Amino acid sequence: MSLASLAHPRQDFSYGFLDAFAKRELRRRMLKAIAIPGFQVPYASRELPIARGWGTGGLQVTLSIVSPTDTLKVIDQGADDSVNAANLRRFIARMTSVATTTDTLAATVIQSRHRVPEERLREGQVLVLQVPDPEPLRQVQPDSSRAREMHADADYAQMWLTLYEQLVRFGRFMQGASYPVLVHGRYLMSPSPIPRWDTPALHQAAHLTLLSAGREKRLYAVPPYTDVRPIEFEDVFFQVENMAGRICMLTGARNKFMDELPVAEGGSQFRLSDTGYAAKLLRRARGDAATLGATYFDDEGHFYQPGVIRAE
Structure with a gap:
């Protein structure tokens, strides 16, 4: 027996970049946040090789929960190929060896900045939302x-x-964006700067949502199948953005959340904000195999849970 055989293998960095104590603390804080939906739980936000304000809160949560058996999707304003999304995805994959994807249905962990994917998330998936200001x-x-x-x-x-x-x-x-919601009939919560279009997607959702603000050192959560109600009056209802009449310039999709693109001749064109969903629509249009999941809003613009958006 030698001393080398008793020693741990050399590790140039801790799995998931964060040390074991940091990940353990974050997981405990997440458990408390899940137990008290909508409640802001303080935590010791660590330094990361990206500046605060660029997703450090969501990144710390993702690094604490992801495992080599997971499949990761990272989006920024719905796009998989933006600079912020690409850099975060590359960093997480390098630190954890996790598989990555642009397909919402294939992902087990989805880290997002300011959007919820168009396709409905299912049980077992975790949505991590980056939050600049957690205080509604x-x-x-x-x-x-x-x-x-x-x-x-x-x-x-x-x-x-x-x-x-x-x-x-x-x-x-x-x-x-960031329209205030009441979680479980108790705590007023900021659902991250997601558009109003995405806010109803958190209500009675099958997936777990974790929200984290690294700069403010606060995290909170929405457990599966929890009431998340936008605040509204009994005679004046909450409304989502009006996407009627907008057609995606690439896919022809309607009644989905669109990015508005000005054109040189004047006016605007529209493009699906969720680039992963748009890519699958394009593959299907070419005749290639593409599995499309059910969306939160159907092709007529109706939310999949009747009565949630009372303005419909």
Whole structure:
């Protein structure tokens, strides 16, 4: 027996980049967040080889839960090929040896910046959302200590007053991305700066959603099959963005979330925001094999759960 045979094999870095203590702490915080849906749990956000504000919160969560048997998908504003998505995917794959994909149906862990994929997520999948500002009350209460007291008392009157003022001044809700939602009938939550189009997708979803803000050192979660209701009045309902009449310039798809692209001659063209879904539509149009999953909104623009969007 030699000393070398008793020693651990050489490791140039810890699996998943983060040390074992950091990953253990993050997993414990995630368990608490899952146990109290919508509640912001503080954690010790670690330094990473990317700047804060570029997805460090979501990256730490992903590195803590991903395993070599997982399949990873990373998107930025719906795109798999953006600089941010490509760099995060390359880094995670290098640190964990995880397989990667652009297919939502094939992924077990999906890290996203500001979008939920068009295809419905299923049980066993985990959606990790990057969050720049986890506090939904910041616009009405900049004092974080007072905001935490308001969460403890479920005192959200100032947020309701803000919505009322928007209706009086503009005739409609002006809150765009990051529309505040009430989770499990208790905590007001910011669902990351996802568009209003994606907000209903969190309601009674089959998948687990983990949201993390590395700069603010806060994470929170929406467990599977949990109520996530956008705040609205009894006579003025929450509405998603109007995509009626918009046709994808590449695939011809309708009633899906589109990116608007200005053209030199004036006017605009539209393109599917979810590039992975668009690629599958193009493959199917060419006659190639492509498995399309059910989407949150059908081709007529109706949400798959009747009654969730009461404005329909």
